[in-house]
Amino acid sequence: MMDAQDDLVNLYRSLFLIRRVEERIAEIYHTDKIKSPVHLSIGQESVSVGVCAAMRPDDIAFGTYRGHALYLAKGGDLNAMISELYGKAAGCARGKAGSMHLVDMAVGMMPTSAIVATTIPQAVGYAMALKMRGSNQMVAVFFGDGSTEEGVFSESLNFAALKKLPILFVCENNLYAIYSSMKARWPADNLCDRVASYGIPAARIADGDLDAIRTAASAAVTAIRRGNGPQFLECMTYRWHDHVGPGEDLHIGYRTAEELAAWKAKDQVALTGARLAPDVRARVEQAVEDAIDAAFAFAEQDLFPDVAELHDHVFHQ
Amino acid sequence: MMDAQDDLVNLYRSLFLIRRVEERIAEIYHTDKIKSPVHLSIGQESVSVGVCAAMRPDDIAFGTYRGHALYLAKGGDLNAMISELYGKAAGCARGKAGSMHLVDMAVGMMPTSAIVATTIPQAVGYAMALKMRGSNQMVAVFFGDGSTEEGVFSESLNFAALKKLPILFVCENNLYAIYSSMKARWPADNLCDRVASYGIPAARIADGDLDAIRTAASAAVTAIRRGNGPQFLECMTYRWHDHVGPGEDLHIGYRTAEELAAWKAKDQVALTGARLAPDVRARVEQAVEDAIDAAFAFAEQDLFPDVAELHDHVFHQ
Amino acid sequence: MSSISENREITYAEALHEATVQEMERDSGVFVFGLGVDDPKGMYGSTRDLHTMFSPDRNFDTPLSEDAMTGVAIGAAMAGMRPIHVHQRMDFLLLCMNQLVNCAAKASYVTAGAVAMPIVVRGIIGRSWGQGAQHSQAVHSMFMHVPGLKVVAPTTPHDAKGCMIAAIRDNNPVIFMEHRMLYQLRGFVPTEAYEVPFGKARVLRKGRDVTIVGISHPILDCLRAANSLDAVGISAEVIDPVSLAPLDIDTIADSVSKTGSLLVVDTSWTNCGASAEIVAQIAERFAGDRAVRLRRLGYAPTSCPTTKPLENAFYPDAASIAQAAFGLLHKGEEWRPLATEAKEITEFRGPF
Amino acid sequence: MSSISENREITYAEALHEATVQEMERDSGVFVFGLGVDDPKGMYGSTRDLHTMFSPDRNFDTPLSEDAMTGVAIGAAMAGMRPIHVHQRMDFLLLCMNQLVNCAAKASYVTAGAVAMPIVVRGIIGRSWGQGAQHSQAVHSMFMHVPGLKVVAPTTPHDAKGCMIAAIRDNNPVIFMEHRMLYQLRGFVPTEAYEVPFGKARVLRKGRDVTIVGISHPILDCLRAANSLDAVGISAEVIDPVSLAPLDIDTIADSVSKTGSLLVVDTSWTNCGASAEIVAQIAERFAGDRAVRLRRLGYAPTSCPTTKPLENAFYPDAASIAQAAFGLLHKGEEWRPLATEAKEITEFRGPF
């Protein structure tokens, strides 16, 4: 068993890594070195980190285009990620896929998708395969509040519950789908009730709290491994930056400064960091900064794929 | 206000008409005069009849390929229906569409569809148009239990509830989708709970009882006209014949003779007929038989459309 | 292939069944699912009893959720399984386009090959009679349009078995097109497992004057048409492409360089259809060198009507194929071959 | 059209906005909906402030439910409304195929004209840079395949306005294809309402030696290519089909009968694409009479990569178009026109 301090260090390393990687992306975005859209998770880190901390390394994660946090929390290769954003050949998809399709099969991070809700049934299919094989691995699938409006979400819940599959559904509810608030999309704010009607235990964690998310996820994962079928978590959270791209977006007017400030006050990166002894924290942060520097340097010097690669991988051999 | 006796006569006429039309279809099907699939509602008549009795003639109905009952209950033209099944030119679609796409715009019977669940969002769209125009008409949409598994069903409920649209959702739950029982498709038999989670009042009528269906539908229609938004009814019912075609199907083995017998014992056509004075009943039945004879004779002598018509109506002028 | 096996005749549906059984025995990752696959009718027999021969989780019914079930197939494939997803009507694939086109087709590419996508999607073309507008469509050209998807349309029991085995073993999504009017067709089928490689067309009949390519069920009418063309002195070469993506254009081009004329008959509309692609490729290839005569035939440019007289006019048949081939060679001249309905159509009985 | 109005220059996005406003004023049944249509960006300005100019129920945001929302459009149309359903990416239309192909396209036919289906479906092609495999597709050929659907792809502000008005007034489903790189294009647009009739192509540039047809945004590169072809003595005629279904093949055929050569450049894959259809129709028409030179150009047969060097190779551009035209006329010879990136691409800045 890991001691509590090590555990906290690991959690903070993961949170801080995600935060700083995305801040660096935002900083350099104006240079156009990343010629592809980026959807930042700044503000939402605790969901991926909390849930992944409850999973085993050999468990499987599915996510979305807003996938940097999950990719890193699941242990995805940092250099491969930054090179991918740069469109370089050492990228996790040799530069062919960009930020919206991160993948690292070695750590169970499945390819993300730019089409909302598409990975939800895929995660269910993966979980079905695990069950067919008698594996005791499990699958977690992360998706936004907007995803739950797509019919395929309901179809997926129904099938996963019917077959009692080993899957944890994680809704990262950041209150908005692009600039559209929940009120414009949901008749009632009771997603968990709806999910529960499929016989899937469902709980909301209201404030993004890392420990609460991890605790709930751990309980869910335990139940899943016992063969009890799917579980559902609705993690309330908040995106600080614009829906896409590096910018802030209060000027657009679809949300208030107060709302943003209230969530910033609950920043899990800062709060978790504050729980560490200052010297420990400093060491963790320095190591992370070094890794990030190295990753960006790696991507800078990496080469673009050869034009002939355009035709590779259309079909799998 | 219509007196109770007249009312019962009307209900029975409608039930008996549907039953006998479909029995006639089953009788002649082997002749191959109807060269197109038919999905009979025998056993399920009370749902369409009960709900339509609660609606106004200018209200709108959407249904499915299992649409004979609804078409007739809504007042659709019998001759046009039989000619359509025969593929003749006086058919409601000039013989081009067959049993699965019945339509009679004059009585608010919208075109049915052979693709499961497709008319559900269409009905929602029609209801939205009514609301936009400030009309006090309403829409009822009929669909099978299998339809509720399609994602578009959930999407439609969500949107109808969000916009508080004047629509009554009617699930004709006949326990099966083709030969697949509910158990193979639903993790729990609690559809109404799920629907209620959208804020849509939902009730199940367990036994196909005509009066119960009509009473529930009347209450729902009243609430809808008050502007309270959508309502939902799950009407349990039973299909006596095979999923498609004229035959019985117990030999296939997917359901039991007991189950069928239990539902036949609740036959709403017989039970309703028994509530009428024998002479009244005989008169109603004779009139229906005459109308059916006339319709089949009409279809027999009707001509096939000219081959040149193949190219008509691809585009609307 | 042993001589014993070559003497055995089975139906197209039996050939599909046998292929599936053999692959399920070989590889425990192969499973079959879709609406009704485990019902007593077993998809015209092609999936019959697989759930008892193997286990109920290797041949199972699903809720009506085509979109999610396609995603389930994709996810299972990512986990190393080899799912076969069966659709009673190809029209229902229109519910699966997002997963198939946006996800399955791109899985290998956007992961630079880290992810394989071995899924087979069986789409049955609902034609018989009276199926109407929504139960008769063949949308193979929509899939042919998209890189990353393979599309096959075998027409003989032999190719049905071999293509199914090849499709199951393929690491890419394969859309497997089956025409209902072929299920009862009988032919020689080896008992052992074998693959029919994709991208290899078959010359079913040799001829000098015109090349006729038939896709799926129409190939039967093309052969019938070829016989009636003989009567007017036209010798037709008939080619079955078998696989549409990849497409063996070389075999077709070789034939056309001999005959100078090409008629492509599809079981769908011509506009942006498979027939457009074949004609366009041939036209590009001979571009400027030789004035080859080219013509397409397919569904009438309308929805499919149910009433028999219009339905007959909607579909190409042996007579209209023969006539089109004749017209290609004898511009302006008229010839009306005897129209007889194909026996598999005439013999069809409802309800569905 | 008045001379005043003809002197006014506005952008493509403004032209769409103006068309929509004018039709919304004319007919209270016209409304606009889709993800984000009432947000401050207003679909590149094309729907900006319509909810305040009219009312919030005539320009509204929706849940993420493309399939149901398409059904909603269809149902509203059945009730006599004229919905305009906007999609930020044409890729999302793959979620709408069932309703569009199985229902909307067939509504008139299966009711023998009792039901009209006046819906406009706006699909924005996401290209700029780095959009990748799932945000760059143009699936117009899938719709062209299906009788009952109309498909238009205007490229000038003038045609954008006129086609939008015609689409709204049309009693049939119209797929309205818009390429993001066109929104800022400026051009003369009359102030009054007018229709650009479907099925009429435009000859944008006269030429003698080769006909180049460009679909959507590529038309700009076709015009650039025509200029560089001048330098090597090749006179190119450039045609914008404007509407793809119906397609004005006569105008293209007239041009080809003059030039003897046709290059079709599409903003999608060639396989079973719009370019296949145009080439096939021309090939059939000249069949046997004349050996015309035919060639297609479109996306590379791969998914769309994000990294710039591969993305540049994925799309046709002025240089590759000029080169293809040159190759059509001078078989075997090599010529490498100067490659310069189109200004609307070079000037593009992210994030999206």
Ligand SMILES: Cc1ncc(C[n+]2csc(CCOP(=O)(O)OP(=O)(O)O)c2C)c(N)n1
């Ligand atoms: C099927 C589909 N529809 C629309 C879009 C455009 N889109 C991209 S992200 C997004 C919002 C999704 O919101 P949510 O699921 O809450 O995730 P978030 O971005 O908030 O993390 C939309 C509408 C898309 N990518 N896919």
Ligand SMILES: Cc1ncc(C[n+]2csc(CCOP(=O)(O)OP(=O)(O)O)c2C)c(N)n1
């Ligand atoms: C989208 C779609 N999937 C599958 C089918 C094939 N199919 C036709 S009817 C049917 C069963 C539908 O069951 P239910 O909704 O309960 O209606 P019922 O037939 O029992 O009235 C199925 C699977 C179809 N027509 N459409």
Ligand SMILES: [Mg+2]
């Ligand atoms: Mg969100």
Ligand SMILES: [Mg+2]
């Ligand atoms: Mg049912």
